[in-house]
Amino acid sequence: MKRLLSIGEALIDFIAEETERPVKDVDRFLGKVGGAPANVCAAYTVLGGESALISQFGQDPFGDKIIDVLTRFGIDTHYVKRTDKANTSLAFVSLKADGNRDFSFYRNPGADMLLKPDVIASDWFSDAFALHFCSVSLGNYPMKAAHDQAIDYATDAGTIVSFDPNIRLPLWPDESALRQTILEYMPRADLLKISDEELEFITGLTDIEEALDRLFVGRVKLILYTEGAGGARAFTQSSCAADRGIRVAATDTTGAGDGFIGSFLYQLSRDGVRREDLGQLQGSVLKRYLMFSNQFCAYSVQRSGAMDSYGTEEAVKAAVGRG
Numbered sequence: 001m002k003r004l005l006s007i008g009e010a011l012i013d014f015i016a017e018e019t020e021r022p023v024k025d026v027d028r029f030l031g032k033v034g035g036a037p038a039n040v041c042a043a044y045t046v047l048g049g050e051s052a053l054i055s056q057f058g059q060d061p062f063g064d065k066i067i068d069v070l071t072r073f074g075i076d077t078h079y080v081k082r083t084d085k086a087n088t089s090l091a092f093v094s095l096k097a098d099g100n101r102d103f104s105f106y107r108n109p110g111a112d113m114l115l116k117p118d119v120i121a122s123d124w125f126s127d128a129f130a131l132h133f134c135s136v137s138l139g140n141y142p143m144k145a146a147h148d149q150a151i152d153y154a155t156d157a158g159t160i161v162s163f164d165p166n167i168r169l170p171l172w173p174d175e176s177a178l179r180q181t182i183l184e185y186m187p188r189a190d191l192l193k194i195s196d197e198e199l200e201f202i203t204g205l206t207d208i209e210e211a212l213d214r215l216f217v218g219r220v221k222l223i224l225y226t227e228g229a230g231g232a233r234a235f236t237q238s239s240c241a242a243d244r245g246i247r248v249a250a251t252d253t254t255g256a257g258d259g260f261i262g263s264f265l266y267q268l269s270r271d272g273v274r275r276e277d278l279g280q281l282q283g284s285v286l287k288r289y290l291m292f293s294n295q296f297c298a299y300s301v302q303r304s305g306a307m308d309s310y311g312t313e314e315a316v317k318a319a320v321g322r323g
Contacts, residue, residue, distance in 0.1 A: 001269045002129035003050035003076070004262075005159075006037035007150045008137040009112045010055050010070070010080075011089035012062050013254060015305065019095045023104045026094055032254075032305040033069040034091070035112075036134045036166045039255045041075045042307040043262025043296070049269060052076035054124075054150060056115040056143075062088035063111065073307060081119060086111040095252060105171055113141040117149040125150075125157040129269040130191075132261070134166035138181045151188050160268070160275045161219070163189035164261050167198050175201070187218020190275050193261045196227045208233065221279035226260055228253075232294055234286040236279045241286035246298035246320060255306025256297045262310075263296040264289055295320040 014029035041051035053075055057063030059082050066088065070077050089110030094102045107113065125131070131154040137143045154161050165182045172178040182202055186192060192215060194202065205211040208225045212235060215223050223235045231245035267289045273281070292313075299316045303309035311319065 001049050002127055003052060004041060004044045004130050004132060004265055004269070005052050005054060005079075005124065005128045005150075005154075006041045006132045007054040007147055008035065008037035008133055008143070009089055009107075009110065010035040010038035010053060010057070010066050011091055011107070011110065011112070012065065013306070014090065014092045015252070015254065016092075016094040021094060023092050023094045023102065029092060030304075031065075032308065033066050034255060034306045035089070036136060036164065036258045037132060038066075038070065038075070039258035039306045040132050040262040040265070041070075042073045043259045043310050044266045044269075045074045046310045047263060047266045047313055049266050050074075050076070052079055052124075054079045054115075054120070054146070056081040056083055056111050058082070058086055058088040058111040059084045060088055062090065069307065079124060081115060083111050083114060086114055089113075093254060103168060103170060105168070107171065109141055112137060113139065113143045115146045116142045117145040120146055120149040120153065122153045122156070125153045125159050128154065128157065128159045130160035130162050130265055132162040132164070132265065134164045135178065135182055135185070136166055136168055136171060138185065139171065155188070158275055160191060160278065161189045162191040162193070162261065162265060164193040164257065165198055165202060166257065167201060186215070186220065190219050190278055191222045191224070192220050193224040193226070193257070193264075195257060196225070196230070199225070221275075222281065224261065224264060226257060232260065232290045234290055236281055236286075238279070239281065239283040239286065241283040241290055243287060243290035243294050246294055248298050248302050248320075250301040252304045252309070253301050255309065256301050258306060259300045259310055260293045260297050263293045267292060292316075
């Protein structure tokens with residue numbers, strides 16, 4: 001298997017220990033390492049793949065903690081930089097009764113946002129299976145240009161480029177800026193992962209099948225559409241597949257979407273799927289991939305945190321059976 005590269009933020013999620021209370025009323029938080037690109041690396045690695053994170057942390061104890069946790073999960077940190085120009089990003093997360101979340105970020109700017117493009121090297125991508133990114137780090141800071149450089153190198157190397165918009169409105173000056181940025185980067189991806197909560201924001205439509213023409217843009221070859229407990233669907237230009245959701249008592253949905261795309265990328269890499277193969281995947285194959293990624297998420301949401309909630313393939317299949 002080739003390794004996965006993710007570029008963007010890694011941060012400390014301070015997760016409320018009390019549910020159904022806004023952040024301002026929470027007295028106790030539990031610090032967990034998170035951030036979508038790091039979570040995707042963790043899911044891929046827990047399942048048996050190799051991954052590396054491209055990011056930057058502050059010269060502070062929170063940055064030290066993230067390095068320690070990434071190392072414990074087997075995620076390569078050689079492409080992680082440190083800076084004294086800003087602190088490591090933090091997020092405070094309050095949980096609703098159904099396990100969904102509200103966020104409050106301390107990241108204005110965070111150290112990750114100041115990563116410069118000139119630290120990205122083309123040879124990082126020579127043995128990479130995929131480059132994964134989301135929209136959180138695409139604001140008007142040096143990190144956006146670092147993404148541009150990484151995407152260009154990945155494209156030149158024949159590496160799959162995977163994009164999960166992962167919308168976080170509190171990080172943007174207005175909705176329009178975020179929407180335009182997502183629309184700017186979608187055509188540069190080979191694989192697009194989008195949730196039911198994001199579809200209307202991005203396309204103006206609420207039906208995924210009606211929205212496909214607005215999502216199959218540029219180089220997009222494969223679209224993954226997740227609906228939480230409702231399951232997931234996958235689309236190429238010539239095939240499609242769906243898998244029903246697995247209903248479980250959700251404790252914490254933090255990192256569930258990241259676990260879905262991380263486990264899906266792992267399966268693609270395990271089976272030797274190349275960039276040029278994505279648009280040719282048959283419905284039966286896509287169905288099998290969706291089934292396992294749904295199992296992976298069902299396992300995750302019954303546990304707290306993101307990375308710590310991910311299970312090995314054996315643990316997931318043992319705990320989340322399918323009829």
